[in-house]
Amino acid sequence: MDTTTVPPSRKVLAGCVGTATAAPSLHNSQPWRFRIDGPSVDVYADPARRLHVIDPAGRELLISVGAAVFTLRLAITLAGYRCECEPFPSPADPDLVARVTAGKPTAPSAAAEALFAAVPHRHTNRWPFAHTAVPADALEHLVNAARLEGAALSVASPPAREAILGLALEADRRLRARPGYRDELRRWAGPSARHDGVPTWAIGPWDALESMPIRDLGALSDLPRPTAKFEPYPTILVLATDGDEPADWLRAGQALQRVLLTATWENLATTPISQPIEVPAVREALAAPDGRRFVQSVLRIGYGKITGRTGRRPVADVLMPERRGAT
Template sequence: MISTAFTPTDLRTAVAAAIRAPSMHNTQPWRFRLVDGGIEVRIDPDRLLPASDPTHWAARLSCGAAVFNLRLALAVAGTPAEVRLRPYPHDLETVARLVPGRPRPATPAEQDLHAAIRQRHSNRAPFWPNPVPADARWRLIQAAHAEGAWLEMIIGAGPMQAVAEIARSANRVLERDRNYQAELARWVRTFPAVDGVPVEAGGLVPEPQDLLPQRAFAVRTRAPGRDFEPEPLVAILGSPGDTATDQIATGQALQRVLLTATDSRLAVSMLSQPIEVPRAREQLRLALGKSGTPQMVMRIGYGQSGWPPPRRDINEVIDLA
């Protein structure tokens, strides 16, 4: 018998996975509700970042990532969802609606990605010099393609230097913005909390000679003049367009890539500075020579295992319809 409606139990099971999605500064800008048997994902207006994310691009990306986790949890439970993005064109806060599809067993790939949800986290520490093998890179590229996005690996010293300079330039712009820096500081956690970025997960204090810019989350220092990472693997995730729907869809692609990396025992951290500054984003697009729009820059490699950041209780993010 085909189910025509998700239940409150389905909702809670799926939301437990959805809240493990990434978000800028770990703001967790999502809410969930059950309406007419469908699960709806909404942007939480109380958790937006007016200085860091004035267009709500990052919030839509994060909610898209949460949608992908919902899809995995529902598939593993035996009832895959049919997803409609932005189901109500005049409702800017509702990013997706999921309704039951035809029941079927979860595929091995869905089971593997679902198992990776609780292990996935951003790793801001330096990675080891071990190269990422070609087959692992191919899996990440295919993960992006499966969700309608593209993933460009930056290969060679020249292209890497060009991307790094764009990222550093964007970071300098953001460092001069007092409102931006004050907002960033409000989400750094030096005490136990269910959101924000704990300082122990912030990596190392940035140094001027670093190839790629790091957020000022950290308190741990290193020996003066020591390189953070001389030859990182950098990948850029992009989408065919840049509408609100494109950004939500790319959030699903981002999460598929991140979970695929976790399943491959790879570590990832995200660098959104060159995406946040419009001029830098356009320079990045031109440097890549790609059609479409860059949506996220990622640093990928092998590193010391860390721990997922804290999350709010599911009861705090579920609304009664």
């Protein structure tokens, strides 16, 4: 770091951490912790918040942490600093996922400002979308957003869309039969969700035609569930990476959040559909025919009503104490 410049204060960086916690995470598990150290924020995975049944390898945990890392980078940029991100800076500590460091003071670009403005508005929408096509230039922005973070986003053609939706429904059936699936879902979704988990109001209606594979977070509760007709031809996107190692999952998470914020900026609603990636045999069937890339996320996008924001843990709960001896 250039010693002639003044690094951001701890208070500024704590504010950036608060912004980072608005990121999406699997079942709103928020599996992250942060430690401020001088001009850097170390981002840790919180293995105690891994969902053992659907995410045994911790792949979605790292995608969730990656989404928080991207949001943190954006917040530091908007605070007026150039930002550097070092993935897995300490081989001895695999839970230390990234070190994000504020560098020289720099004015943020208009693109960064637009993405930052989208952070508080981005949310997962599990309701029906309008029967309206997403324009090609908006799709191009999303594809470019993923590319900027080193991932590949593709828009499913009509036959591919039908195949993906079918595979997702099949994966959903298999997950329901997986031991422990229901207990894990009950732990994270339902009326008790407040600072984490998916609250009942965010679960959305049941598809009357049973053709949209939105994860049925509410099927296991005793509450009556409204039904609704979903759009017949959803726009489906597939996010993939070249490798399938922790560094690729981190990259996928940063790309996911950049895509979701770009979509929000484009007034598009989004729903991750992860069941087909959580069943290994289905994930393989989902892979591109050339088999060169690994699918990390399936997204449904479209035009929907604003549904609202779910809770987040207070910053004090995710901020680790300063290292001893830190000034």
